[in-house]
Amino acid sequence: MSKTIFITGAGSGLGKGKAIGLAKQGHRVIAPVEIASQVTSLRESAKAEGVELEVFKMDITNPRDLLQMLEYDFDIFVANAAINEGGPLGEVPMANFRKLFDVNVFATLETAQIAAKKFVEKRKGKIIFLSSMAGIMATPYVGPYTATKHAIEAIATTMQKELVEFGVQVATINPGAFATGFNDRSAEAKWKWYDENVHFTKKDSMAEGDKALEQQYDPADMIAKMVEIIPLDSHKFRTAFPSETEQQMKEEEAKRWEMEI
Template sequence: MTKTIFITGAGSGLAKGTAFGLAKQGHKVIAPVETAPQVTALREEAESKGLALEVFKMDIKNPQDLAQMLDYDFDIFVANAAVNEGGPLSEVPMSNFRELFEVNVFSTLETAQIAARKFVDKGKGKIIFMSSMAGIMASPYVGPYTATKHAIEAIATTMQKELEGHGVQVATINPGAFATGFNDRSAEAKWKWYDEAIHFTRKEDMEEADKALENQYDPADMIEKMVEIIPLDTHQFRTAFPEETEKQMKQEEAKRWDMKI
C-alpha cells in the first residue's frame, strides 16, 4: 500500500537518498529542504530520475516556513532535519551548543507537534525521529551532537507512550557512521573556534578521535534500510543499523551500569 511520507531536511545525505528510494517505490514524497538553492537542485535531480517529489523550502527554525506543514496531508512524518558539530563539551562555545539544540531538539519537536496534532485528529499516523548511534552512545569530542540525540531519544520514547492511545505510532531510526559528509563536516567545525593557545583540550586528542571517521559505512545500505522501514505498518520502536552498530549501542548501554569514577 502506498503512503504519503513527509521527510524534513531532504536536500542532502540519507534523507535525499531515502526520498528518492521511497518515490521509486510509488510512495508520494513531500521533501522540504532548508534553503532555496536546495529546492532547485533537488527538483532537477528528481526530474532527471523521472521521480515526482513535492519540494519546497522549509527551514524548520522559521515559523513562516513551518506553517506550510499545515497545508499537507500525510501518513508518515520523518523528523530528519539536523545539524552536527563536534568539540569538547567543557569548552564548546555556548552559542554553538545552543544552535544545535535549537535545530535538533526544539525545532524538531515543533515539527513533530504539528504532525502529532494532524495524526491525532485522524486517529492514525506515524512519527519517525532520525536519531543516531549517538542517541545511546557517548564519545569524546562529539558531545554537542550526542546531547541533542540523547534528548531526541527521550522525546521519542515519551511521545510513543503519550500518543499510543490516540492511534499514533512513534519510532526512531539510529544510523551508525555513514559517509555522507555529515560527520566529516562536524569534525571540521570545531577547528573554527578552537585555539591551542587558549583552550586546555589537547589538539592531538581530538585529532586522534577524528580518526574514527576514516572507515565509515556506505550510505546506500542505510538508505535501503530506511526505505524498507519507513512505510511499514509495524516494526521495532528503534531501528539501529548496521548490525555492528546495534551491538555497539547495546554494549555501551550495558557498560554504564558498571562504570566507576
C-alpha cells in the same frame, strides 16, 4: 500500499536519499529542504532518477516556513532535519551548542507536534525521529551533537507512550557512521574556534578522534534500510543499522551500569 510521507531536511545526505528511494517505491513524498538553492538541486536529482517529489523551502527554525506543514495531509512524518558540530563539551562555545539544540531538539519537536496534532485528529499516523548511534552512545568530542540526540531519544520514547492511545505510532531510526559528509563537516567545525593556546583540550586528542571518520559505511545501505522500514505498518520502536552499530549501542548501555568513576 502507497503512503504519503513528509520528510524534513530532504536536501542532502540520508534525507535526500530516502526521499528519492521512497518515491521510487511508489510513495508520494513531500520533501522540504532548508535553503532555496536546495530546491532546484533536489528537483534536478529527482528528475534524473525518474521520480517526482514535492519540494519547497522549509527551514524548520522559521515559524513562517513551518506554517506550510498545515497545508499537507500525510500518513508518515519523518523528522530528519538536523545539523552537526563536534568539540569538547568542557569548552564548546555556548552559542554553537544552543544552535544545535535549536535545530535538532526544539525545532524538531515543534515539527513533530504539528504532525502529532494531525495524526491525533485522524486517530492514525506515524512519527519517525532520525536519531543516531549517538542517541545512545557517547564519543569524545562529539558531545554537542550527542547531547541533542540523547534528547531526541527521550522525546521519542515519551511521545510513544503519550500518543499510543490515539492510534499514533512513534519510532526512531539510529544510523551508524555513514559517509555522507555530515560527520566530516562536524569534525571540521570545531577547528574554527579551537585555539590550542587558549583551550585546555589537547589538539592531538581531538585529531586522534577524527581518525574514526576514516571508517564510515556506504550511505546506500542505510538508505535502503530506511526505505524498507519507513512505510511499514509495524516494526520495532528503534531501528539501529548496521548490525555492528546495534551491537555497539547495546554494549555501551550495558557498560554504563557497571562503570565506576
